[in-house]
Amino acid sequence: MSPDTLEMLQMLSVALPVIEQDEQRRAALVKRQATATARAALIGAIVTPSHNDRGQPTWLLSRWSLTREFASLDELEALLTRMGAAA
Numbered sequence: 001m002s003p004d005t006l007e008m009l010q011m012l013s014v015a016l017p018v019i020e021q022d023e024q025r026r027a028a029l030v031k032r033q034a035t036a037t038a039r040a041a042l043i044g045a046i047v048t049p050s051h052n053d054r055g056q057p058t059w060l061l062s063r064w065s066l067t068r069e070f071a072s073l074d075e076l077e078a079l080l081t082r083m084g085a086a087a
Contacts, residue, residue, distance in 0.1 A: 032073050033059070039077075039085035047076065 036059070037047040045063035052058050052069075059070045061079065070076040081087065 029073070032077075036073060036076050036080060039080045039087070043080075043083055043085045045080075045083070045085075 033047075033049060040047045040061060040063075043063070045061055048060040048062065050058050050060055050069075052071075056071070059073065059076050061068050061070065061076060063083075068079070070079070
């Protein structure tokens with residue numbers, strides 16, 4: 001093998017675990033979001049994923065005529081727990 005090929009393989013062997021970790025984090029985030037949406041539905045609320053004006057992810061929780069924006073899933077999950085949504 002040429003030195004260029006070996007260098008490329010070494011770079012890939014370092015990059016692949018990072019890509020796999022990113023995919024795992026993304027999958028975990030999708031699962032948490034789906035769980036929060038289901039928990040909200042059980043108490044008659046709706047969760048809508050969105051982005052604020054700076055492009056950061058946010059979540060909107062709507063129930064009856066009230067809506068609240070959350071900057072993190074942790075905040076959303078905490079409120080759902082206080083509202084009595086099953087965990």
